[in-house]
Amino acid sequence: MAQTVFVEAINQAISEEMARDENVFIMGEDIRRAVYGATQDLLNDYGEKRVLDTPLSENGFFGAAIGASLVGMRPIVETLTSFMWVGMDQLISQAAKMRYMFGGQATLPVVFRATMFYGGGAAAHHSDRSYPMFMNMPGIKIVVPSNPADMKGLLKAAVRDDDPTIVFEDGTLFGMRGDVPDNADLPQGELVVPFGEAKIVREGTDVTVVGIGGAVNIAAAVADQLATEGISVEVIDPRTLVPFDKKTVLDSVEKTGRLVIADPAHKVCSAASEIASIVAEEGFWSLQAPIQKVASEQVHIPFSPALEKLVYPDFAKITAGVKRTLES
C-alpha cells in the first residue's frame, strides 16, 4: 500500500493504460505542461502523438476524440465540467446517441475526465457539478470517485469499457491522500474497479447515507461523529451513477429503514433525486421515515466565500439530515 495523492492516482491510471495499450491517447488543454497536474510526465513517456495539446475548441476536439474512438482508438479527454457545455453537442448528439441510432454498429470507448473545481471561490462559470444532467441522457456511463484508489481503479476501468464514459473528478479531493495498493501486491497485478459496484464505506444499522463524490468523505466523518452519540450510520459510495448499484442501497435501507443522500449537485433532478425515487419505488415498505436529500441549493455558485459555503452539503447539513430521519 502506498499513500497516494488523488491527482497522482489519476496520473498512474492514465500512464498504466497508455503503457498497456497503444490505442490509448490523451488530449486536452495545456496537458503537456500538466497545468492541472494529472498529466505530469506523459509527454515525456509517450510522445507528442499520444499527448495532444488542443486549441481551445471543445466542441471540435471532443468530437475528434469521439471519432477516433469509432475507428479503434481509446481516447482520454481532459477537461473541466464547466467547459463541457461548449462541447455538449458532440457529447450528446454523437457520443451518447451514435451506437443506438446506428443499430449497434458504432462502438465508442472514449473517456472524458471532467474535473469539478467547486468550493474554492471559482464562481458560477467554473464550479459545475453536472453529472445529473448526463444521467438524464441515456448512453453515457458516469463515474464519481471519492478517493485515490477508486479514482485509479475506476479510470482504468473506464478506459477499458467500450462505452462513452465521463469520469467526474471531484476537485475538492485533488490533494486528498489515500492508500492505493501497489500493483505487485494485487493478485491480478493491477487495480481495476468494476462499474456498478457500490462500496460500503461505514457499516451501520440506524440510517443509510449515500454520498456522491466528495460528499462520501463528509458523510463518513458524520458517521464517525454520530457513532460517538450512539447513532449507527451506514455510508454507501455508489462509485458509478450509470450503472447504479441499486441492490446495495436497497439492501442497506431494508436494514436501516432510513435514507439520506448527500449530493454536491443542485438539488432539483439531482443524483439524490434519482436515488430517492428508486428507493421510494422499490424500497418503500422498508422506509420508516421520509427520505432526506441533502444537495446544493438551487442557485448558482456565488463567488463570495461568505455565500459559497452555504450552498453545498456539508458536515452540519448531513448531520441534520440524519437526525431528521430519526425524529419520526
Add this chain to the structure above:
Amino acid sequence: MRFCREVSSSCETRGLTVDIDRDLLLLMLRRMWMIRNFELKVMEVHSAGEFTGAAHPYIGEEAVAVGACAALEDTDYIAGNHRSHGHPIAKGGRVDKAMAELYGRVDGYCKGKGGSMHLADYSIGILGESGILGSSVPVAVGAALAAHIKGENFVSLAFFGDGASNQGALHESMNLASVWNLPMIFLCENNQYAVTTSYAETVAVEHVSDRASAYNMPGILVDGQDVIAMYEATAEAVKRARSGQGPTLIEGLTYRYEEHSLGLGRVRRGEYRTEEEIESWRKRDPLTILEGTLISQGMATREECDAINAETVDEVEKATEFARNSPFPKPEELFDDMWANPIPFP
C-alpha cells in the same frame, strides 16, 4: 513551429498622425495607469491572502482595452473574458466597486456574486466578463443585433484572446455579424499565449486578423502596445459600424507580463517562454510608449505623467480600503437576484 512574434524596437515614440485631443490622451494615460496600479495591488493583496479564487492580471496589455474603449461612448456595449479587470476600467468603470467584487463584498459590482472573472457595469454598457472562453462573444453580437433592429446608433465590442479565437462561437459570431451587417467589433487581445500554449501552435493562420477575410470583413492587425494605434483602429471600426458598414475584426498584438492567473502555482514561466522574450516585451511597455509620445510632442511633462500615475495609486489604495471595509453578503442574500420575478425556492 512558430514562436512569439518579433518586436520591432524598444521604447519608441511616435508622431501623431491623427488629431487626438490632449484630454483624451491624458484620459487614456490615466486609465492605463489605473489598470496597471489596480493589477499590482491585486497581486499584492491576493498573495497576502486577502481574497481567494483566480485572478488574471492584465499587466502589459493595458493599451489594448484602453485604446479600444476610448473610441466608444457610454451607450456602446462591451463584453469580455476571464482576464477581466482591464476591460471595465478601460470603459470608465469604478475601481472601488471592482475591488470590492474581487473581495467578495456586498459593495462589489455584482454584490460579491461574480468575483474577479465576472465584473459588469450595466450603467455604462459593460455587459459582463465571461469565464467560459468565447462564450460572451455571441452575446455581444446580440447587442449589435438590437442596435440594428431598432435602428439605433450604438455599437458593440467583444474582447477575446488568441486562444479563444479558436472557439466555434467566435467563428459563428463573425459570420452572423457579417451576414447581418451588424455594428460589431471583434477585438482580439493577442497576448500570444493561452495559459502555456503559444498561439503559433494552435492558430492555423499567421495572424488572428487574417481570419476576417473568411467572414468578408476587414481584419486589422495593430501594435497593441501603442494605445494611440489601438484607438485609431477602433475609432475607424466604430465609424464603419455606426454608418452601416458592418463588423470589423481588430487584433491587438500584445503580451502578458505575469503568469496566466494568480494562484496557478504549477506553471513556471521558464517552461513555456523565456525570460528574454518577457524582457523584450517589457521594453515596449505601453505606458512608457504613451508617455514618451506625450512628452516628446510637448503635450505633457514628465511631472504631469508622474502625477497621473500617483493619483491612480491613491485611487486604487482608497478602492482597496473601500473593499476591505465593505461587509460580506448576509446569508439570506444567497437567494437574491436569481430571478427577475421571484419564485419559491425548492
